Amino acid sequence: MPLDSKTLCLGALDAGYNTGYDIRKAFEDGPFQLYQSLSYGSIYPALNALLADGLVTCTEQAQDGRPDKKVYAITEAGRTALRAALLQPLGFDRLRSEFMFALAFAHLMSPGQVSRLLDDYARGYRELAEDLACTDADPPPGRRFLVRLGQEGCLTWARCVEKHRAALEADLTARDPAVAAGAGTGD
Amino acid sequence: MPLDSKTLCLGALDAGYNTGYDIRKAFEDGPFQLYQSLSYGSIYPALNALLADGLVTCTEQAQDGRPDKKVYAITEAGRTALRAALLQPLGFDRLRSEFMFALAFAHLMSPGQVSRLLDDYARGYRELAEDLACTDADPPPGRRFLVRLGQEGCLTWARCVEKHRAALEADLTARDPAVAAGAGTGD
DNA sequence: ATCAGCATGTAAGCCGTTACATGATTAC
DNA sequence: GTAATCATGTAACGGCTTACATGCTGAT
Incomplete structure (x- = not known):
């Protein structure tokens, strides 16, 4: 505590x-x-x-x-x-991501829904990175570190998502022949 | 919810x-x-x-x-x-990091304490990345995505910390002349 | 011997979020 | 007009964590 x-x-x-x-x-x-x-x-x-x-x-x-x-x-x-x-001994970071959990079940969604989720998520992190940019001038060293890491972290996380999403989307359409054939499954 | x-x-x-x-x-x-x-x-x-x-x-x-x-x-x-x-609309990620908050007040700690915190933190994420590697074979696409992103995310975050820590540590010793001169301040 | 793992469940307590109450001002 | 900003505070509700209860096996 x-x-x-x-x-x-x-x-x-x-x-x-x-x-x-x-x-x-x-x-x-x-x-x-x-x-x-x-x-x-x-x-x-x-x-x-x-x-x-x-x-x-x-x-x-x-x-x-x-x-x-x-x-x-x-x-x-x-x-x-x-x-x-x-x-005092600090607890380790705890990330709660509804998005990541949800994406574990991408096979239960339509490819279109998955793509929309990915879009929103990556955009959210890019916006966050920008928000973090606007903070006070001349902060103490620790706070500067915190802000820099936050910006870079958000940006690289967004990029990471964008880098791996292609593989996911390809896997999904490969599993769903109707969509791969362009039939449209009530998405 | x-x-x-x-x-x-x-x-x-x-x-x-x-x-x-x-x-x-x-x-x-x-x-x-x-x-x-x-x-x-x-x-x-x-x-x-x-x-x-x-x-x-x-x-x-x-x-x-x-x-x-x-x-x-x-x-x-x-x-x-x-x-x-x-x-349903998903809430955005929520990260809770006692470490990051604590480091915002690095100016209240000794450089040695800060360095130890940084060491432990980065190591924690590297270990996490390894833990994530050992999971089931042939998962559905979504779960593979989740695991890959988790591994890469942990690793890049650790690297990000390691990349920026030098600047922080330099700023801190610059502010603390006694330590910079090697006098030792009861660390 | 003792501790970790397997396995299910309950109850209390803590802590934080949410919603409400109040009220003036400025910007759209 | 209506919403957002400034500003402080309370109360209830909800949910999760922690601790407890129980008990056998296998490894150290």
Whole structure:
């Protein structure tokens, strides 16, 4: 349990996201989007718990035309706690891909359906790579590493899919003579 | 909710894993390990629900020296349900990486700690790639695609990490003059 | 001897997501 | 007008993981 919602919030705070609203964006559209997720229902209780533990401070900030803000800042104790959590043994990556699982059963779908799935999937990763490009200027070394790897990872994964799809599609049409002959099977 | 535990079990059954025990292995060490996970607490209730719905059949099989087995088989209705679930709009991949998140805060760690994390991580993916190699012979096209992509994906990800780590490590030592000078900071 | 593997199942608990509640402003 | 953005928070629901219960065999 190294990375619970409290640790995640501490990290976001250290990275410069300083309200609950902003923290969510860090995990929704920001540099962490690929690797972790966190929603309001976890963030706000976590921030309150961190405040009670003295790991963060909070300054209420009135704004005109906008709702009041609670601006949080990580304390020295908070940074120590973050460091400690990060150095505990980390669990290995866990990828959940509905797409990959679904494609294992390509033989139950029509070739057209499979091709559409592959198109969407590869496009999704290419778009993700672009989204990751737009992040803050001059980040610390670790965050730069994270963003670069994310971009390159998404792109190479998309390419990998595109490279191997031909073999899959060929195998499928070979198994489905009607389609191979151009008859159309109610696709 | 396309891929709930019932759908996952139907898929494993279609892939030839035919007991609760075996299904777990399919998600623990088998071809699905990279993409989905499922534990006993989900599998056995799911199988019973599927049986009640007529989507699978069950034959009890006594064994000598081993506990009795319940051998399940997917029915035509089950295959139809699986196909239907797979064609519903699929959620996009979700990667959870404690490592990547942790590395975003490399500036809070010593260079030595960072290097050790990187070593372990890359090695983990190389080992995973090897594990994936050992799977069944003559799988359907989709499963072959899944395994190939998994192997290549793990390997290229490991290489990607190894390619970019030098820049990270250089940035870190540049920021930490004591280490750069070889003084040693209680690492 | 002791541990890992085979084999099925239950129950509790944790944690996160989802939906709801509130409300002003700006852009389309 | 209507939707999206900013902004904080609560409550319920759902589902998965973990731990427990049971028990025999074969390997170390």
